[in-house]
Amino acid sequence: MDRVKIEVMHMNERYEKLLFKPGHTACAGCPIPIIVRTVLNTLGKNTIVAFGTSCLEIISSQYPYNAWGVPAMHSAFENTAAIASGIEAAQKKLGNKVNVVAFAGDGGTFDIGLQALSGMVDRGHNVLYVVYDNESYANTGIQRSSATPFGAWTTTSPVGKKIHGNKTFKKPLALMMAAQGAKYVATASISNLPDFKRKVQRAAEIEGPKFIHVLNPCPTGWKFDSSLTVDVAKLSVETGLWVLFEIDHGKFRITYKPKEFKPVRDYLMLQRRFKHLTDEEINKIQERVKEDWSMYEGLEGVKI
Amino acid sequence: MKKVVEISHAIAEVVSKVGPKVIAAYPITPQTHIVERLSELVANGELDAEYLNVESEHSAMSATMGAQACGVRAYTATASQGLALMHEVLSVVAGERLPVVIHVANRTLSAPLTIWNDWSDSFPERDNGWLQFYAENGQDVVDTTIMAYRIAENHNVLLPVMINIDGFILSHVYEPIDMPDTKDVKDFVGEYNPIVKLDVNDVHTIGEYATPDNFQEFKEEQWNAMMAAKDVIKSVTAEFKEKFGRDHGDGLVETYNLDGAKHAIITMGSIVGTFKHFIDQEVDDVGIIKIRSFRPFPREELIELTKGLESVGVFEKVISLGLGGPLAHEVRSVVKTPVMSFVGGLSGRDVTLNDVSHIFDKIREKKSGFEWIGSKLK
Numbered sequence: 001m002d003r004v005k006i007e008v009m010h011m012n013e014r015y016e017k018l019l020f021k022p023g024h025t026a027c028a029g030c031p032i033p034i035i036v037r038t039v040l041n042t043l044g045k046n047t048i049v050a051f052g053t054s055c056l057e058i059i060s061s062q063y064p065y066n067a068w069g070v071p072a073m074h075s076a077f078e079n080t081a082a083i084a085s086g087i088e089a090a091q092k093k094l095g096n097k098v099n100v101v102a103f104a105g106d107g108g109t110f111d112i113g114l115q116a117l118s119g120m121v122d123r124g125h126n127v128l129y130v131v132y133d134n135e136s137y138a139n140t141g142i143q144r145s146s147a148t149p150f151g152a153w154t155t156t157s158p159v160g161k162k163i164h165g166n167k168t169f170k171k172p173l174a175l176m177m178a179a180q181g182a183k184y185v186a187t188a189s190i191s192n193l194p195d196f197k198r199k200v201q202r203a204a205e206i207e208g209p210k211f212i213h214v215l216n217p218c219p220t221g222w223k224f225d226s227s228l229t230v231d232v233a234k235l236s237v238e239t240g241l242w243v244l245f246e247i248d249h250g251k252f253r254i255t256y257k258p259k260e261f262k263p264v265r266d267y268l269m270l271q272r273r274f275k276h277l278t279d280e281e282i283n284k285i286q287e288r289v290k291e292d293w294s295m296y297e298g299l300e301g302v303k304i
Numbered sequence: 305m306k307k308v309v310e311i312s313h314a315i316a317e318v319v320s321k322v323g324p325k326v327i328a329a330y331p332i333t334p335q336t337h338i339v340e341r342l343s344e345l346v347a348n349g350e351l352d353a354e355y356l357n358v359e360s361e362h363s364a365m366s367a368t369m370g371a372q373a374c375g376v377r378a379y380t381a382t383a384s385q386g387l388a389l390m391h392e393v394l395s396v397v398a399g400e401r402l403p404v405v406i407h408v409a410n411r412t413l414s415a416p417l418t419i420w421n422d423w424s425d426s427f428p429e430r431d432n433g434w435l436q437f438y439a440e441n442g443q444d445v446v447d448t449t450i451m452a453y454r455i456a457e458n459h460n461v462l463l464p465v466m467i468n469i470d471g472f473i474l475s476h477v478y479e480p481i482d483m484p485d486t487k488d489v490k491d492f493v494g495e496y497n498p499i500v501k502l503d504v505n506d507v508h509t510i511g512e513y514a515t516p517d518n519f520q521e522f523k524e525e526q527w528n529a530m531m532a533a534k535d536v537i538k539s540v541t542a543e544f545k546e547k548f549g550r551d552h553g554d555g556l557v558e559t560y561n562l563d564g565a566k567h568a569i570i571t572m573g574s575i576v577g578t579f580k581h582f583i584d585q586e587v588d589d590v591g592i593i594k595i596r597s598f599r600p601f602p603r604e605e606l607i608e609l610t611k612g613l614e615s616v617g618v619f620e621k622v623i624s625l626g627l628g629g630p631l632a633h634e635v636r637s638v639v640k641t642p643v644m645s646f647v648g649g650l651s652g653r654d655v656t657l658n659d660v661s662h663i664f665d666k667i668r669e670k671k672s673g674f675e676w677i678g679s680k681l682k
Contacts, residue, residue, distance in 0.1 A: 062514075063513065074509075116362070119360070
């Protein structure tokens with residue numbers, strides 16, 4: 001066989017294995033496919049997905065095209081957790097042992113979908129809910145959500161003479177889910193795939209509601225070069241802004257601690273959404289990192 | 305054999321006989337007795353289903369559609385604000401062609417806040433791809449429920465069905481009801497056999513998004529399915545009559561005292577009983593055309609039935625503010641005779657025999673117009 005044929009065979013084989021297929025329409029540098037693929041290829045084909053209206057809907061399933069390698073259902077924006085609840089209940093009744101996974105963005109999770117998510121956790125559905133957090137309503141044109149970080153420019157937290165970007169810090173949703181009794185809660189980063197995969201594997205072993213919060217650096221919304229996605233993700237972790245932890249049956253554990261914290265400025269200045277920040281504002285963010293780590297380290301080993 | 309039961313409990317019983325695998329519900333007056341009884345049946349092991357106490361009607365409809373997409377029957381019921389909260393999901397259920405069957409215990413939409421009956425909850429949902437039936441009494445709702453599954457799940461239809469019952473007037477009333485045996489119900493409705501479902505062995509995506517290049521065809525297909533539903537309703541209703549012996553007209557409309565009548569009152573739901581009672585006492589020139597199927601709208605049937613009538617009236621428990629009686633306007637769009645529009649009974653106000661007498665007198669005037677019934681405004 002000639003080399004081209006072998007290449008094609010190799011590609012077909014690879015295509016079959018990927019449970020989120022190439023040919024999706026994500027922006028260059030968008031990490032959503034990395035996140036979805038990491039989750040699905042860790043869980044395998046025995047998985048059913050519910051996904052909310054979001055960038056993921058738009059990039060995965062524009063009729064008549066499709067990137068899903070597992071059964072998947074989209075309904076609306078705020079009801080991903082409720083759809084997943086119904087799927088899980090039906091699968092249970094059918095006697096099928098399958099993984100049920102919900103994917104939604106931060107707007108569909110932190111804001112408009114929070115009630116449905118809380119209901120799903122309350123009722124104890126055996127669902128893994130994964131939020132990919134691009135810290136904005138990216139799909140509608142980068143509007144502010146309650147996951148948008150302090151100081152960030154978005155189209156609805158603009159940088160004006162009076163107000164300088166987003167006024168609030170990110171909602172601590174993972175901790176909220178743990179407080180409500182989700183069996184497994186974790187944060188993850190696309191810059192640390194072994195950690196991310198292990199967390200997905202651990203979640204799959206546990207019966208009950210599971211929640212993984214993945215930071216999703218968005219070149220389009222955060223205004224950085226699309227070749228830098230993984231670098232930005234990595235800096236979010238190395239500066240301590242994005243803390244990798246897990247809460248397994250209520251027990252808190254930091255899963256990665258940078259040996260030496262990089263200054264937050266290194267992370268912020270890669271992104272034009274932060275370019276307006278004053279030294280004072282950057283210091284405020286740096287202080288917040290210290291406070292957060294002090295809190296998280298205090299939680300180490302604690303049962304929430 | 306007939307048994308005297310509360311209609312809400314009869315609904316729970318007949319739904320239970322069909323056997324949904326997932327029930328997701330949120331309480332709202334006057335739907336509560338339906339879902340309370342279903343939760344009891346599940347708790348006692350009489351119904352093998354998952355009962356989800358969801359945190360809103362939005363999630364009730366969402367969990368129901370998620371379950372139905374897995375290839376099982378799923379159920380919910382609601383009313384009023386609850387139906388309004390479901391609104392967003394209702395059109396998705398229809399658009400994704402999931403033949404869910406639900407009951408709505410019709411109750412007024414706020415404001416002012418009120419709990420009693422009219423159709424201001426279900427009428428705003430008339431354009432979103434659900435079949436809508438309106439039941440006259442307990443037996444009607446039980447029979448319609450059994451038929452609804454067959455109609456919804458027919459592969460030429462594959463659309464959801466909303467069975468409307470007047471809140472309190474029907475939902476909380478005890479009535480002698482002939483409840484079919486479970487085996488007969490199961491035999492009649494058959495197995496749910498969807499074309500597409502969420503199945504790890506047969507991968508499909510449900511709920512893609514469409515562009516201007518292909519969206520309209522999805523709606524045209526829904527339209528075609530809605531039109532095809534008319535024939536399916538007729539054949540299922542005929543088969544039901546053969547099997548269970550009860551007559552529901554052609555399934556789309558039923559008539560009463562219409563032979564030889566000069567005029568007709570067109571209406572839906574429990575108020576039909578009041579009109580029948582009045583006609584039985586002293587009327588021979590006015591008949592009733594009861595709309596059973598509001599969607600699909602019985603266009604051809606109304607044209608045929610009103611041929612030769614001197615005038616008709618439409619009585620409805622809903623007002624389209626800024627237009628008039630919405631049902632009357634739909635009737636006017638198809639019939640040639642003068643149509644007098646009456647709106648009354650809003651939020652549970654009694655429609656008395658005096659009101660009926662007045663309505664019939666007005667119809668006999670052979671005019672087109674609009675009138676509030678029972679208004680206290682001076």
